Amino acid sequence: MSNPLLQVNDLVKHYPVGRTLSGRPKSVVHAVDGLSFHVDRGETLSLVGESGCGKSTVGRAILRLVDITMGQIVLDGRRIDDISQASLHPVRRRIQVVFQDPFSSLNPRMRVRDILAEPIRNFRLATGQDLERRLGELMDMVQLPRDSLGRLPHEFSGGQRQRIGIARALAAKPDLIICDEAVSALDVSVKAQVVNLLQDLQRDLGLALLFISHDLAIVEHMTQRIAVMYLGKIVEIGERRQIFGDPRHPYTVALMSALPTPDPETRRRRVTLVGDVPSPIDPPPGCRFHGRCPLAGETCRRIEPDLRQIAPGHWAACHLDDISAMTRDATV
Amino acid sequence: MALLEVENLQTHFRTPEGVNRAVEGVSFHVEEGETLAIVGESGCGKSVTSMSLMRLIPPSAGRIAGSIRFDGRDLLGLPEREMRSIRGNDISMIFQEPLTSLNPVLTIGYQIGETLRLHQGLSAAEARAKAIEMLTLVGISEPARRIACYPHELSGGMRQRVMIAIALACNPRLLIADEPTTALDVTIQAQILDLMRDLKQRVGAAIVLITHDLGVVAEMAERVMVMYAGRKVEEAPVAQLFKTPRHPYTRGLLGAIPRLGSSLTGRQERLAEIPGQVPSLKNRITGCVFAGRCSQADEICRTIAPGLETKAPGHFAACHQALREEAPS
Numbered sequence: 001m002s003n004p005l006l007q008v009n010d011l012v013k014h015y016p017v018g019r020t021l022s023g024r025p026k027s028v029v030h031a032v033d034g035l036s037f038h039v040d041r042g043e044t045l046s047l048v049g050e051s052g053c054g055k056s057t058v059g060r061a062i063l064r065l066v067d068i069t070m071g072q073i074v075l076d077g078r079r080i081d082d083i084s085q086a087s088l089h090p091v092r093r094r095i096q097v098v099f100q101d102p103f104s105s106l107n108p109r110m111r112v113r114d115i116l117a118e119p120i121r122n123f124r125l126a127t128g129q130d131l132e133r134r135l136g137e138l139m140d141m142v143q144l145p146r147d148s149l150g151r152l153p154h155e156f157s158g159g160q161r162q163r164i165g166i167a168r169a170l171a172a173k174p175d176l177i178i179c180d181e182a183v184s185a186l187d188v189s190v191k192a193q194v195v196n197l198l199q200d201l202q203r204d205l206g207l208a209l210l211f212i213s214h215d216l217a218i219v220e221h222m223t224q225r226i227a228v229m230y231l232g233k234i235v236e237i238g239e240r241r242q243i244f245g246d247p248r249h250p251y252t253v254a255l256m257s258a259l260p261t262p263d264p265e266t267r268r269r270r271v272t273l274v275g276d277v278p279s280p281i282d283p284p285p286g287c288r289f290h291g292r293c294p295l296a297g298e299t300c301r302r303i304e305p306d307l308r309q310i311a312p313g314h315w316a317a318c319h320l321d322d323i324s325a326m327t328r329d330a331t332v
Numbered sequence: 333m334a335l336l337e338v339e340n341l342q343t344h345f346r347t348p349e350g351v352n353r354a355v356e357g358v359s360f361h362v363e364e365g366e367t368l369a370i371v372g373e374s375g376c377g378k379s380v381t382s383m384s385l386m387r388l389i390p391p392s393a394g395r396i397a398g399s400i401r402f403d404g405r406d407l408l409g410l411p412e413r414e415m416r417s418i419r420g421n422d423i424s425m426i427f428q429e430p431l432t433s434l435n436p437v438l439t440i441g442y443q444i445g446e447t448l449r450l451h452q453g454l455s456a457a458e459a460r461a462k463a464i465e466m467l468t469l470v471g472i473s474e475p476a477r478r479i480a481c482y483p484h485e486l487s488g489g490m491r492q493r494v495m496i497a498i499a500l501a502c503n504p505r506l507l508i509a510d511e512p513t514t515a516l517d518v519t520i521q522a523q524i525l526d527l528m529r530d531l532k533q534r535v536g537a538a539i540v541l542i543t544h545d546l547g548v549v550a551e552m553a554e555r556v557m558v559m560y561a562g563r564k565v566e567e568a569p570v571a572q573l574f575k576t577p578r579h580p581y582t583r584g585l586l587g588a589i590p591r592l593g594s595s596l597t598g599r600q601e602r603l604a605e606i607p608g609q610v611p612s613l614k615n616r617i618t619g620c621v622f623a624g625r626c627s628q629a630d631e632i633c634r635t636i637a638p639g640l641e642t643k644a645p646g647h648f649a650a651c652h653q654a655l656r657e658e659a660p661s
Contacts, residue, residue: 050517157609158374187373188544189606192588196603214517221590221603240595258522260547262589264570272526273519276487 003077004038005175005208006062006095011035011071013057017281030280031057033232035071039176044202044209046219048255049229052277055212058229059178062210063097064088093123096169100181102161106153112139112164113149119172138167142197159190163197170201176208183218195222216259220244225313228252231280231288234307238314248316250293253326271326287319295320334361335538336385336506337401343377343384345394350614354380354394356562362506367532367539369553369570371546371585375610377562378542382508385540386425387415402506421451424499428511430491434483440467440494441479447501466497471527489520496527500535510542525551546589550574555646558582561621562613564640568647578649580626581606620652628653 013032016025032054039045047055060066062073064080073081080091096119099105106115116138120126126134139146142163153161162182169177179198183191195218202209213219219226220240227237228251236249247253257270273292278284287305290296299319307315343355355377362368370378383389384396387407400407402423407415419425424447427433435443444466445459454462460479467475470493483491492512499507512528513521529552532539541552549556549570556573558566558581566579577583587604594601608625611617620638623629632652640648643655 050519159609188546188585188588189373190609192603193605193607195590196605199602216518217590217592217594220592220595244593245596254519256592258518259592260521260525260545260551261592262546262550262574262586263591264550264553264574270522272522274523276489276520277517 003074005041005043005076006039006210007072007074008038008058008062009036009072009074011058011061011073012069013054013061013066014069027281030232030283032061033283035229035232035234037227037234037237039208039210041175042202042206042208043225044211044223046211046213046223046226047229048213048216048219048226050214050255050277052231052280053229054232054280055214055229056180059097059180059210059212063095063178064092090123093119093172094175095178096172096174096176097178097180098162098165098169098182100184102158102165102185103153105165106161106168108153111150111152112144115153115164116149116167116171119168123172125171125173134171138171141170141201142167157190159186159193162186162194166194166197166201170205174207176210178210178212180212181214182211184213184215191218198222216255228255231277231283233288233317234315235289235318236316237307238311238316242311242314246310246314248310248314248323249289249318250295250320250323250326251289252316253323254292287317295323295325333404335364335366335403336362336540337399338381338385339399339401341381341384341396341398341400343380343389343394343396347614353562353613355384356613357398358559358562358564359398360557360564360567362538362540364505365532365536365538367541367552367554369541369543369549369556370559371543371549371556372559373544373585373610375561375613376559378559379510381559382425382510382540382542385508386419386423417451420447420499420504421502422504423506423508424502424504425508425510426492426495426499426512428514430488430495430515431483433495434491436483439480439482440486444479444494444498444501447498451502462501463497466501467494469500469531470494470497471523472497487520488516489523492516492520492524493527496524496531500531500537503535504537506540507537508540508542511544512541513548514543514545521548528552546574546585558585561610561617563621563650565622565651566647566649567640568644572644572647576644576647578643578647578654579622579651580628580653581622582649584625620650622651 011032012034015029015031017029018026020026047058049055061068068081072079075091116135120131120134135149136146144163183194186194211223225239226243227234230251236252254271254273275292278291284291286302287300290300305317305319307317309315339359341355341358345352345354358381372378385400389396441463444463448454448459448462463479464475467478472478472493513524543549553570556570557564560581566582577586584606606625611624619634619636623633638650638652640650643649
C-alpha cells in the first residue's frame, strides 16, 4: 500500500463572477489556486484558515460537489476528478461528508431511520433484517438511543443532530470522511462530546478524516497533520508538533497568537495583523500575505514563494529563513 | 453605589407550549468603568439578560420583572420616552452580526450621525464632522471618504468597527456588547478586542460583555458571571474563576475546551464532557438546575435549589457541594 488514500495535485478552482455581453466572465474568484496534499489511510489531516481561504472549496471539490478548474484528485491511485457520473457512484460511497450546520443538513421531513437507510439502500449495502441491524449499530456508534430511529430531526438538539449527520456519513462505510466545520456550530460542552466521538470512531474504524476548520485549538487536539491555508494556497503544512512547536510561516504564527487563551494570567502581547484578507478576485502579486505580514520585504512583494521543505514532512511557503522576530512576541 | 444594579431579574416569554423562563432571578452589578463578562452556552439567558437591560423585549412577547437600577434610576419603571433617551446615549449596545444590525440603505456616516443628531441635537454638518472623528477613533482609514460608504461595501471587521463607532458616539457610560466578535475571523477578532480594550481606556465606559468564548472572557473581563439555564450559577473575579472554579458547571466548561499548545506538552488529554443537555426552561425545575448533568449531585441537589453562597471573598457559587475557601490558619 504505497499510495496514499487521497492525493490532491495542483488543485485549482476558479469561480467566474458576472458576465460581459459576449458571455465571458467579468472577473474570476481564485478560490483555490494550486494546492497539493495527501491523506493517508486512517489519518487525520486538518485544513485550517479563515473565511474565504478556500478550505471548504477543497472539500467540495474532493466530493465532486463542484467541478475543478485544473489539477487532479486521486483516490487510491485512480483519478476521480474526470470520471463520469456513473463511475463516480462507487467512489461516493468511499468519501462521505459531515457539514457544519446540523439544522440545514438534515431533511426535516425524513425520519432518522430513513436518513440513515438512504445511503445503505443507495449503495446496496444491506436489506431487510441486515438493514435493521445496521441501523441499530449506527445509532449505538454515535451514542443515540435506538428507539429514537422513528423521530424527526426537529425533535433533537443541535449536538444530537450532528450525531445523526455523523451516523449518516458512517452508514456508507466510507474510507474518508470530510468534516467541514463539523463542530463549529456547537456549544462548548456539546462540542467536546462530538469531538471525543469523532476521535473514538476514527480510531475504532480506522477512518481517515479531512477536518476542515477555522479553530486552531480544536485542530491541534484532533489531528496528526495540519495544512494552513491563506487565500487559496497552502502556506504551511506539517506534523502537529512541527506546526505548533516550530511554525515557519508568519501567518501561522499570527493565527495562533490571535486565538484568545482561556487563561487570564498569561495575557500576552500578541501579533495583531493589520487589515483584512485581500480579495480572492484579484490576489496581490508576490507573496499573498505580504500586505499583512510584519516581516515582509522587497522580495515578498515581487516573487511568490513556493513551499520549501524545512524538515521531513514540514513545508512552508515563505522567503524568510528566520521568522523568530514574530515568535518572540507570541509564544504559545 | 454601582453604575448598574440588577436585582432578581426575571424575563419570561409566553409560548404556545407554556411559559419559557429564560431568565429566572438573576442579580448582579456593574461598577463604573468595569468590564463584567456574562458567559454561558446557547439558551442560558445571557442575551435575554442584555435585551432586558435595554428593555428591548416587547411587552406582547415577554414580561420583565425585578429591578434594574442604572445610576440610581429604575429603568423598568421609566416611561418609554425616557427610556429612549437612555438607549444609545447612556447605555448603548453592540450586536453580534454587524451586517444585520446596520441599515443597508443608509450610509454609515448617516447612521453614526443619527445617534448624535437625536441625542445631542447636533446639526447635520456637526454630526458629519463627529462621524469622521469616530471613524478615525475606531481605526478606519480614509474616514472622510468612508462615511459615504454603505454597509455592504465594507468587510465584516470594518462593519463591526462602525457598530462600535455608533455605540460610542454619545460617550455612553455603559456599553453592552453581545457576542461582538463571534461572527468574525480570529485575526479580525484580535483586532476588534484590541480596539475595545484601547477604547475602554480612553472613553472609560463600563462594559457588559456577553460571550460563550472563555478565551475572550479571559482576555477582556475583570469580573465574570456564569449563567446556566436562566440562572446565575457562579460569579468571581476573572483570575479566581479560571484558577479555582467552584461550580461543577464552570469546571466542566473549562475542561471541555482544548488548549493551544497541548500537543507540545505531550499530555494529550481527552476533552472533559458534560453529559446530557440543558433542561427545558418551560418546565418548573425543582432542585439545582444542573443536577441532571452533575457527577456530584445527590439527594439534596435534586430537591432543594441552591442559593448563591459566598465561597471566597467576591466569589459566589450556587452549589450545595462546592466547598468554601478554607480559612487561613
